[in-house]
Amino acid sequence: MAEFRPMRRNRQQLSREECERILGCCTSGVLALTGDGGYPYAVPLSYVYADGAIIFHSAVQGHKVDAIKRDSRCSFCVIEQDEIKPAEFTTYFRSVIAFGRIHTLEDAAEKVQALRLLGRRYSPNDESGLQHEIDKSLDHVLLLRLDIDHLSGKEAIELTRARTQ
Numbered sequence: 001m002a003e004f005r006p007m008r009r010n011r012q013q014l015s016r017e018e019c020e021r022i023l024g025c026c027t028s029g030v031l032a033l034t035g036d037g038g039y040p041y042a043v044p045l046s047y048v049y050a051d052g053a054i055i056f057h058s059a060v061q062g063h064k065v066d067a068i069k070r071d072s073r074c075s076f077c078v079i080e081q082d083e084i085k086p087a088e089f090t091t092y093f094r095s096v097i098a099f100g101r102i103h104t105l106e107d108a109a110e111k112v113q114a115l116r117l118l119g120r121r122y123s124p125n126d127e128s129g130l131q132h133e134i135d136k137s138l139d140h141v142l143l144l145r146l147d148i149d150h151l152s153g154k155e156a157i158e159l160t161r162a163r164t165q
């Protein structure tokens with residue numbers, strides 16, 4: 001496994017627990033892959049965080065899927081807060097980056113479970129609608145699971161100061 005580098009400004013580093021809280025409450029992030037021609041391909045996606053992994057759904061083809069087939073290594077960045085402070089020439093930010101590998105779910109029961117998790121995250125009060133969607137899409141959708149090798153979170157120093165004072 002790769003060596004993951006430490007954060008330089010480690011006072012601003014978030015705990016594992018805080019990183020997981022952010023992954024649990026946000027709804028989208030940007031998945032970075034090695035895309036066509038060696039150009040990085042950073043593509044926004046909705047996700048659900050469950051059992052320590054990040055689950056996505058996708059069409060079965062396209063730039064993203066071709067990139068994953070070539071190299072399953074990726075990083076996924078989620079921004080929880082980006083509060084511009086014009087008078088201070090800064091932003092009060094809080095974000096998480098997960099590095100890991102993407103696996104395609106092949107097992108039908110696993111796929112259904114992943115679709116349930118995604119569906120309940122985004123449409124929490126519509127079980128019959130969700131079942132209908134799952135029945136409709138199961139054969140045409142790809143379910144992807146990002147298994148995390150390294151997780152880091154960082155916040156603006158001003159947020160650290162406010163939290164620790």
Ligand SMILES: Cc1cc2nc3c(=O)[nH]c(=O)nc-3n(C[C@H](O)[C@H](O)[C@H](O)COP(=O)(O)OP(=O)(O)OC[C@H]3O[C@@H](n4cnc5c(N)ncnc54)[C@H](O)[C@@H]3O)c2cc1C
Pocket residue numbers: 028043044045046047056057058059061062063064065
């Ligand atoms: C907030 C958000 C949530 C999303 N959630 C999902 C999701 O859960 N699942 C999902 O499959 N898709 C989602 N999308 C759409 C996603 O960003 C991609 O457009 C989609 O997955 C198709 O990717 P592809 O590589 O197969 O597209 P392709 O059509 O194969 O990509 C070809 C080219 O189109 C351009 N392109 C593709 N997508 C985008 C984009 N979003 N913005 C600008 N240029 C683009 C790029 O230049 C790319 O190289 C979401 C988008 C946003 C903004």
